[in-house]
Amino acid sequence: xVIEVGLGWKLNKDSLDEDIDIDLTxxxxxxxxxxxxxxxxxxxxxxxxxxxSVSFMGDNKIGYTEEKKASEKIVINLNSIPDYITxxxxxxxxxxxxxxxxxxxxxxxxxxxxxxHEKNQVLMExxxxxxxxxxxxxxxxELQRQETGDFSFKPLGTIFPGTLGxxxxxxxxxxxx
Amino acid sequence: MFCGINGLFxxxxxxxxxxxNTNSTANPNNPDALQTLKLRLAKGEITVxxxxxMIQILSxxxxxxxxxxxxxxxxxxxxxxxxxxxxxxxGESKKPRVSLRKSLV
Numbered sequence: 001x002v003i004e005v006g007l008g009w010k011l012n013k014d015s016l017d018e019d020i021d022i023d024l025t026x027x028x029x030x031x032x033x034x035x036x037x038x039x040x041x042x043x044x045x046x047x048x049x050x051x052x053s054v055s056f057m058g059d060n061k062i063g064y065t066e067e068k069k070a071s072e073k074i075v076i077n078l079n080s081i082p083d084y085i086t087x088x089x090x091x092x093x094x095x096x097x098x099x100x101x102x103x104x105x106x107x108x109x110x111x112x113x114x115x116x117h118e119k120n121q122v123l124m125e126x127x128x129x130x131x132x133x134x135x136x137x138x139x140x141x142e143l144q145r146q147e148t149g150d151f152s153f154k155p156l157g158t159i160f161p162g163t164l165g166x167x168x169x170x171x172x173x174x175x176x177x
Numbered sequence: 178m179f180c181g182i183n184g185l186f187x188x189x190x191x192x193x194x195x196x197x198n199t200n201s202t203a204n205p206n207n208p209d210a211l212q213t214l215k216l217r218l219a220k221g222e223i224t225v226x227x228x229x230x231m232i233q234i235l236s237x238x239x240x241x242x243x244x245x246x247x248x249x250x251x252x253x254x255x256x257x258x259x260x261x262x263x264x265x266x267x268g269e270s271k272k273p274r275v276s277l278r279k280s281l282v
Contacts, residue, residue, distance in 0.1 A: 021279075038273040045276060059279070095279065164277055174272040 001078045002117035003153070005090050005140065006070025009063045009110035009128070020102050021061045021095035022110065022128075024072040024140075025164060026054055027171045029087040034172030036084060041173060042074060043164075053080040054088065061095075068111070075117060076143065078151045088143040089171070092128065093164040097136035105133030112140045114153060124155050135159045137167065210235060 007024040028040035028050045035041055039049045044059035053076065060071035076088065092112060094102050104110060110128035115121055124141070132138050139156040146152055160167060165175045214235075218228045 035273060038275050041273075041275055043277075044279060061279075168275055168277070172272055174274045176274045176276050177278050 003076050003078065003123070003143075004070075004113075004115050004117040005074045005076070006113045006115065007072045007092055007111075008068060008070045008113070009107050011063045011107060018100055018102075019062055020100075020107055022063070022072075022107075023059070023093050023095055023164065024056070024074055024112075025091045025093065025167070026056070026074045026076075027089040027091070027167070028054060028081075028085045029089060029171060030084050031086045032172075033087070038173065040085070041168065041171075050085055050088075051080070051082050053077045053082065053085075063107070070113060078143075081145075081151070086145045090140040090142065091137065091160065091164075091167055092140055093137040093160075093167070095164075098163065103134050103136050104128045104138075114141065114155075123153065126155075126157050132159060135161075137162055137164065 005024065005026075007022060009020070009022050011020060023044060026042035026049075027035060028042065030036055039046065042049045042054050042056045044056065047056040047058070048054070055075045057073040057075060062071075064071045074090065081088075094100075094104070097103065107128075112126045112128065114123045114125070116123060126140065128138070137160040139158050139160055141153055141155040141157070143151045143153055162170075168175050211232075214223070214228060214231050217223045218225070223231070
């Protein structure tokens with residue numbers, strides 16, 4: 001089974017002097033809750049990890065132009081995730097939010113969709129601009145490996161009080177710039 | 178001039194001073210106690226024998242403190258290699274490194 005996590009947002013040009021760049025990131029975690037290597041951080045600078053089981057489909061810096069179409073996607077092939085990966089945490093952050101003084105409330109429409117890739121069937125959806133308006137980072141959800149080896153998706157939709165760099169530190173990565 | 182124990186000198190004068198370069202074993206953690214003793218001796222409030230006894234008590238305390246410090250130092254020294262090894266194992270340099278900078282293109 002292949003699932004797709006999609007992020008979409010639309011800029012509110014009337015109220016913004018500067019574009020808002022929202023990023024989708026996947027942390028492929030071992031049983032200790034950390035990444036084994038930099039390859040297990042899936043984001044705009046690393047489009048593939050987990051031995052090819054997880055792919056980032058490209059960075060978008062301006063949001064969607066077609067209504068409700070995902071601007072960034074992470075595609076996960078559940079059948080080929082290596083055994084050492086026990087969890088995949090999906091997060092959304094605003095790029096350089098502190099510098100640009102931006103938050104989720106400054107965009108007119110932002111959503112995260114989790115869907116079954118082949119059937120294009122939506123499993124869940126969040127609206128970021130309403131519930132997370134004053135924040136700049138959130139956990140979308142996480143895939144958890146079960147004892148049977150199957151994966152289940154746990155929706156989180158919870159705030160993370162920090163940046164993408166803070167998330168990297170939390171999951172065992174050193175940010176070098 | 179009377180030469181007391183521990184290299185302290187007593188001249189019999191109230192305003193006596195300890196000679197320079199004295200090899201005093203005064204407890205550095207409690208200089209006030211030693212100074213008080215000196216003053217009491219100088220004023221004749223205590224005898225030389227009493228002074229000597231009290232100095233011995235102070236010196237004994239100092240020896241205990243020195244012994245305790247030695248153990249602490251030993252423990253500290255023993256701990257350092259282990260801590261260094263831990264730092265190597267879980268140190269920052271061993272973490273995967275990542276750049277979050279975006280290309281301008």
